[in-house]
Amino acid sequence: MRVFIVSDMEGVAGITNWPGVTGGDPLYDEGRKLYTEEINAAARGAFDAGATEVVVMDCHGAGGGWSFNSLIAEQLDRRVEFVVQHEWTEYTGALEDGCDAALFVGMHAMAGTPDGLMNHTVSGTDWRRVTFNGVEVGETGINAALCGTWGCPVVLVTGDQAACREGTALLGDGLETVQVKTALGRFSARHKTPAVARELIEAGARRAVANPGAVQPYDPGHPCEIRVELATSDFTDPIDIALRKRVASLPSMHEAIQLTSHKTRSCSNATTL
Ligand SMILES: [Zn+2]
Numbered sequence: 001m002r003v004f005i006v007s008d009m010e011g012v013a014g015i016t017n018w019p020g021v022t023g024g025d026p027l028y029d030e031g032r033k034l035y036t037e038e039i040n041a042a043a044r045g046a047f048d049a050g051a052t053e054v055v056v057m058d059c060h061g062a063g064g065g066w067s068f069n070s071l072i073a074e075q076l077d078r079r080v081e082f083v084v085q086h087e088w089t090e091y092t093g094a095l096e097d098g099c100d101a102a103l104f105v106g107m108h109a110m111a112g113t114p115d116g117l118m119n120h121t122v123s124g125t126d127w128r129r130v131t132f133n134g135v136e137v138g139e140t141g142i143n144a145a146l147c148g149t150w151g152c153p154v155v156l157v158t159g160d161q162a163a164c165r166e167g168t169a170l171l172g173d174g175l176e177t178v179q180v181k182t183a184l185g186r187f188s189a190r191h192k193t194p195a196v197a198r199e200l201i202e203a204g205a206r207r208a209v210a211n212p213g214a215v216q217p218y219d220p221g222h223p224c225e226i227r228v229e230l231a232t233s234d235f236t237d238p239i240d241i242a243l244r245k246r247v248a249s250l251p252s253m254h255e256a257i258q259l260t261s262h263k264t265r266s267c268s269n270a271t272t273l
Pocket residue numbers: 008009010021059060061272273
């Protein structure tokens with residue numbers, strides 16, 4: 001049984017604000033330890049429930065060489081394999097090989113969620129809303145569509161209350177969620193201790209992987225119109241028409257997501273993910 005972990009940093013217990021997730025900041029050093037141990041907890045739960053292979057893909061853009069490279073290799077559970085990407089959502093190899101379940105660890109709510117800690121969608125400064133066929137989605141929805149492209153259900157979401165609520169609203173009541181903190185605003189939160197958060201995540205991952213049929217793979221529909229609302233028109237001029245044409249002609253959701261994300265971010269130099 002192959003399990004894919006998609007992970008982000010903003011939803012990890014003990015992390016409250018941008019310095020904790022920004023490469024090079026002194027707080028980041030603590031943040032990545034907390035992050036790595038939550039991944040280990042999810043992996044333990046998955047292996048306990050029968051996983052034979054766990055691959056984790058770090059999706060956090062920490063900046064510089066830390067982007068998609070925030071996990072501390074030395075500290076990871078020796079049974080997992082980990083992917084360091086160059087581009088967000090670049091790696092799909094495990095999904096292409098066939099994954100039985102995906103676990104989303106450390107997630108944050110979509111841009112504009114009033115009670116979501118560090119809420120944003122792909123870019124905190126340049127993107128406002130993303131919709132798939134009219135349904136607003138955050139990074140959980142985008143990554144769930146990625147997994148769904150290869151028929152893999154997302155069975156666990158961890159993060160604050162807003163990230164958990166967003167996951168259940170999109171993926172249904174069969175989704176296992178683990179709330180490790182309560183956001184009190186965009187940059188304040190009441191946390192579980194890391195030790196308790198890890199126990200909860202391990203137990204949640206165990207339950208989720210033991211019952212992968214509880215959630216259907218997410219399918220936003222075919223064809224799927226992806227709309228990205230940008231914060232200002234600065235970003236649209238050079239890319240608008242060309243991007244629309246190229247996205248419309250792409251055969252897969254994965255390529256469409258990647259191109260939309262890459263083109264708009266490279267245009268504006270945004271790094272928040
Ligand atoms: Zn992130």
